Amino acid sequence: MIHSDEKVRQMARSLLPSKHRKQSREARERIHREARQEVRLELAAWVRSGDLEQDVPLLAPWERKEIRMEVRWRRDGDKVMPFIRWATARTRELRREDRLSHVRSLLPRGVIGEHALGHVKHTTAFEDPIEKAWRNRYWLRKQAQRKGALWDRGEQARLLRALIQEPDGQRTFNRFLRERHACASAPRNQGSWPRKGLPPHRPLLGLHDVLPFLDTLTRHPWGNAVRTWGQQEPPAHWVRLFLQRFKAHRGYIPSVRATLEAEGLLERPEKARLWKPPGR
Incomplete structure (x- = not known):
């Protein structure tokens, strides 16, 4: 001992x-x-x-x-x-x-x-x-302040409109949704599908389609501002995931795209093959 x-x-x-x-x-x-x-x-x-x-x-x-x-x-x-x-x-x-x-x-x-x-x-x-009581009081106050920062339908609509205004913003967003849907619809991921099945791929068509697009998202029983992402069904989870990166990078699409590629959530573009002229 x-x-x-x-x-x-x-x-x-x-x-x-x-x-x-x-x-x-x-x-x-x-x-x-x-x-x-x-x-x-x-x-x-x-x-x-x-x-x-x-x-x-x-x-x-x-x-x-x-x-x-x-x-x-x-x-x-x-x-x-x-x-x-x-x-x-x-x-x-x-x-x-x-x-x-x-x-x-x-x-x-x-x-x-x-x-x-x-x-x-x-x-x-x-x-x-x-x-300990004072610290708990501090965290309760901070939690009350964070409730106003939770995302709702208006926040998502504002971010989607700002996303469309950015160069390649809408294209990158639709590409992200398409790749996430293709990955989720693979047979190996069938066990993680929602109870009602995986919904079909629904791209964002433009500024006129922001509110109809949000209407197609499955609302969580606690509201769309729920913080437990794992309990949200796709594609609502994918939309929140992209918009979070978009907001964190201040709307700069190249940074958003690079972050998603580094996290493995977006496929990297294929490298262009070098073309050699004939006779060289």
């Missing part, structure tokens, strides 16, 4: 091998790859404009949010319960106000200790009930 400082170090290091480490590395590479591709596209468009007075593009402002969400998902895969039980047992006889500082004094300094302390500071045995 291990005791003393070696036991403390072992418990702190036991958090490090996350269960999601392989998927996290792949997701981080994908996020950086999409960001670099968006930067190249925006810089190319800025250079082609020839307007030196125009501001330089923001260069993938969404990357920080995506990385933060990925870090949170990776931390959720840490094996924290053995460490939490050990820290709770070591500080059971202390006052609640002194428990966290005592655990901090036991843990090694550096990234390992701070990482372990971050997992234990919000548990029931260590957290101040007053601070």
Whole structure:
């Protein structure tokens, strides 16, 4: 049995091998790859404009949010319960106000200790009930503010009209729906079809067709603003997926197309074959 400082170090290091480490590395590479591709596209468009007075593009402002969400998902895969039980047992006889500082004094300094302390500071045995109540109140207020940002029929109609105004916007949108429908209608995906069957492919015909197009989408029983995407039936799920990318990339179709291609949701265009003139 291990005791003393070696036991403390072992418990702190036991958090490090996350269960999601392989998927996290792949997701981080994908996020950086999409960001670099968006930067190249925006810089190319800025250079082609020839307007030196125009501001330089923001260069993938969404990357920080995506990385933060990925870090949170990776931390959720840490094996924290053995460490939490050990820290709770070591500080059971202390006052609640002194428990966290005592655990901090036991843990090694550096990234390992701070990482372990971050997992234990919000548990029931260590957290101040007053601070917890204030934090819950903060998140309830933020949730109430987010309700106004949920998408409804008007928001979808506005984005579709803006999409049609962009060059190649309508073509890219219809191509995305066509490829998603072809993929979903494959025999291997028959088990994931809706109960009433997969609806036929319905493209967006133009500005006059925005509202009729939205009428053809299957409404969720909770409303079209539901956040649980997995419970939405196609093609409503596909439309929301494309419009989310369209809004996140500020309506820039090349960035939307590059992101969907990097995520595997849109097929990459075939490379043009090099044509060699005869006799060369």
